[in-house]
Amino acid sequence: xxxxxxxxxxxxxxxxxxxxxxxxxxxxxxxxxxxxxxxxxxxxxxxxxxxxxxxxxxxxxxxxxxxxxxxxxxxxxxxxxxxxxxxxxxxxxxxxxxxxxxxxxxxxxxxxxxxxxxxxxxxxxxxxxxxxxxxxxxxxxxxxxxxxxxxxxxxxxxxxxxxxxxxxxxxxxxxxxxxxxxxxxxxxxxxxxxxxxxxxxxxxxxxxxxxxxxxxxxxxxxxxxxxxxxxxxxxxxxxxxxxxxxxxxxxxxxxxxxxxxxxxxxxxxxxxxxxxxxxxxxxxxxxxxxxxxxxxxxxxxxxxxxxxxxxxxxxxxxxxxxxxxxxxxxxxxxxxxxxxxxxxxxxxxxxxxxxxxxxxxxxxxxxxxxxxxxxxxxxxxxxxxxxxxxxxxxxxxxxxxxxxxxxxxxxxxxxxxxxxxxxxxxxxxxxxxxxxxxxxxxxxxxxxxxxxxxxxxxxxxxxxxxxxxxxxxx
Numbered sequence: 488x489x490x491x492x493x494x495x496x497x498x499x500x501x502x503x504x505x506x507x508x509x510x511x512x513x514x515x516x517x518x519x520x521x522x523x524x525x526x527x528x529x530x531x532x533x534x535x536x537x538x539x540x541x542x543x544x545x546x547x548x549x550x551x552x553x554x555x556x557x558x559x560x561x562x563x564x565x566x567x568x569x570x571x572x573x574x575x576x577x578x579x580x581x582x583x584x585x586x587x588x589x590x591x592x593x594x595x596x597x598x599x600x601x602x603x604x605x606x607x608x609x610x611x612x613x614x615x616x617x618x619x620x621x622x623x624x625x626x627x628x629x630x631x632x633x634x635x636x637x638x639x640x641x642x643x644x645x646x647x648x649x650x651x652x653x654x655x656x657x658x659x660x661x662x663x664x665x666x667x668x669x670x671x672x673x674x675x676x677x678x679x680x681x682x683x684x685x686x687x688x689x690x691x692x693x694x695x696x697x698x699x700x701x702x703x704x705x706x707x708x709x710x711x712x713x714x715x716x717x718x719x720x721x722x723x724x725x726x727x728x729x730x731x732x733x734x735x736x737x738x739x740x741x742x743x744x745x746x747x748x749x750x751x752x753x754x755x756x757x758x759x760x761x762x763x764x765x766x767x768x769x770x771x772x773x774x775x776x777x778x779x780x781x782x783x784x785x786x787x788x789x790x791x792x793x794x795x796x797x798x799x800x801x802x803x804x805x806x807x808x809x810x811x812x813x814x815x816x817x818x819x820x821x822x823x824x825x826x827x828x829x830x831x832x833x834x835x836x837x838x839x840x841x842x843x844x845x846x847x848x849x850x851x852x853x854x855x856x857x858x859x860x861x862x863x864x865x866x867x868x869x870x871x872x873x874x875x876x877x878x879x880x881x882x883x884x885x886x887x888x889x890x891x892x893x894x895x896x897x898x899x900x901x902x903x904x905x906x907x908x909x910x911x912x913x914x915x916x917x918x919x920x921x922x923x924x925x926x927x928x929x930x931x932x933x934x935x936x937x938x939x940x941x942x943x944x945x946x947x948x949x950x951x952x953x954x955x956x957x958x959x960x961x
Contacts, residue, residue, distance in 0.1 A: 498588030502575050505595045507874075509615045516645035520610070524621050525650055527601035531628030535565070535635040537651050538775065541643040541681040542660030544824045545694070545768045548760060548800050549660050552772035554636045556794035558583060560786050565627035567620070567637040567648070572802045572929035579623045581630050594622040594629075616640045620647040644683025655782075656690035656775055660768060662700040663823040664850070675699030682707035690778040692716045694771045718767065722748040722774045727766040729834070730757065739806045739813075739835075742766050748777045753788050758795045761804035763834075764827040769795055802928040804831065807935045811915025814935055818925035820846060822853030828922060829857045837861035839917040841893075842905050843883055844868040844927040847876040852886060854923055859891025862920055866896045866905050868927065873902075875926050902930035910938075 525532060540550045547568045554566040563582055571577040576585040586594075598621040602613050613621075620637075627635045639646040662678045678700030685691060685707040693704050695718040708715040716722065725747060730740035744766040746753040751773070758769045773791055780786040807814040815838065819828040832838060841862035845851045859865075865887040869880030880898030887895050899905035913919050921931050 496588065498592050499574055499576065501592040502588050502595065505592065505599075506575055506615050506618060509613060509618055510611065511615050513611055513614055518645060518647070518650050520613075521617055521620070521647045521650040523605040524598070524602055524613070524617065525624070527605035528598065528621060528625055531624040532635070532651050533653075534628045535624070536633060537654040538634065538636045538656045538658065539639070539648060539651060539654045539684050539689075540636065540658045540660065541639040541646075541684050542658075542694070543663040543677070544821070544827070545660035545764065545771075546638045548765060548803055549658065549694075549768045549771050550636045550638045551800045552758070552760075552769055552795060552798050553658075553775050554580075554583075554634075555798040556772060556776050556786065556791050557634050557636070559794035559797070560784075560790040562634050563630070563632040565623065565630065565632045565635045567623040567627075567635065569616075569619070569638070569640045570925055572925060572932055575619075578619060579626055581626065581632065586626055590626060591622060594626045597625060598622050614647070617647045620650075639681070639684065642677075642683075643681035645680075646684075649684055652686070654684075654686055654689045656692065656779060657684045657686060658691070658771055658775055659693040659696070659704055660771060661694050661823065662696055663821065673699065675703060678703035679707075685711045685713070687711045687713070689713065690716070690775065690782065692771060692774045692778060694718045694767055716749075716774055716778060718770060718774070722746065722770060722777075724766050724770045727763055729763060729831075739815075742769075744769070746770055746773050748774055750781070751777050751788060753791065756792060756795060759798055760800055761806060762827065762831045764831075765804075802925060802932060804828065805932075809935055809938050810910065812910070812913045813916075813918045814921065814931075815918060816921045816928045816932060816935075818928045819854070819858075819922050820849055820924050822850055822857055825854045825857035825922070829861055832858070832861040832920065835918075837863060837918070838920040839863040840866065840909055840913055841920040841922065842866045842868065842899075842909060842927070842931070843887075843923040844877045845883065845923040846926075847878055849878075849924075851878045851882065855883065855886040856890045858920070858922060859887045859893070862887075862891060862893060863918075864893040864896060865891075866909060867898045868902065868905055869898060873926055873930060875924075877924070902927060903934065906931055906934045 540546045554564045557564045566580040569578050576588055576591055579586040637648050639648050674697050682703045691708040691713050705715050725745040727744040741759045742765050743755055743757045746756055758765050776786045776791055802816055802818050805816045817828050819825045845854050867880035867883035869877045884895035909919055
């Protein structure tokens, strides 16, 4: 196992320059521009078997799990997700590895040339999301992969990924309130937007949903001529349990569960991702695999077990051991994700320290109320850094004191300062939680990778290609 090498050099700088100069949003939304761009590129997406995943939380994990299952079956797989933690190249993975920076820069330039051919006079520049989606399709097709598993970036109906005309399967993870200014003020409205990925002929699978979201999905799938395969009705999770890695009761070794679907009965399925909620995400991926197998794909329980045992998804309840301290990184950035994190945290005894930043557009009250009771003392990080705006640190500290049992430290000025301070304050054996924003996780994670230290007593810290922590004997 080798330590993960983070992208660097002129190619990565070129990628960042191309993408960071592109606008992020446009109004009104629509897919016509993306459809013309796909045609100008020669429709690379039509050369791929596509699975399209939408939802509020868990869609990246679910997509990564399905990609791992397909890879375990000997398929070549591209995985397209967002956001990234450290570098843009992470968003497009070919055969499990982030795309090379030079290849991504070349793809973005090819997309730019195609857009100049297809662009109408006076049209706006391509959005970041359009550039990346088209580049992902082009790279996957050029690499000759069999499958593309892609998640929506925002919503569903008007996300650039939805320009795929005939996906093999579509799936939804739990739908909750998030991005309400853009997607709608109710779960039903957001569900209707995300339901827009339903397509004729596509297998349709959903995690458990609130009634209004479920109704929107059922209606959209029925209108496309299909039937929704729904968790809790058509497939079930049974005997869910956490697995230990570091110490008794930590639950840092993943999750195991039994799966019952229309035809498959799988006992003791083990997932190499932390958190009880990952059983539900895994069950959605297994239901997708079962449905695809029913349609003739060579997938079975053996491939499911092998893929889920190997899956990695950095920055989501990801543990590190550094100097005897246990760091837990999770990008929980909305109340639903924070509640899932809080349930796991309470179940393993809580954290002594929490480093928290919450994006300015996020529900800071809901996030803090969920995390504070088991989060120990808070080190808040607010203001603007890394090109993003966050809720003020003073507000985080006030809400934390009101909602939890721990106090708050003086705010940190940067993620680097916060990391140094927590390493000085935390004792060996204590847990440190980093949460509230994937941008914060992305800033802290490279510092942890660089600081991984010997564990003593003949053991050493090893980081595999996905930077998942293991304890290994020499």
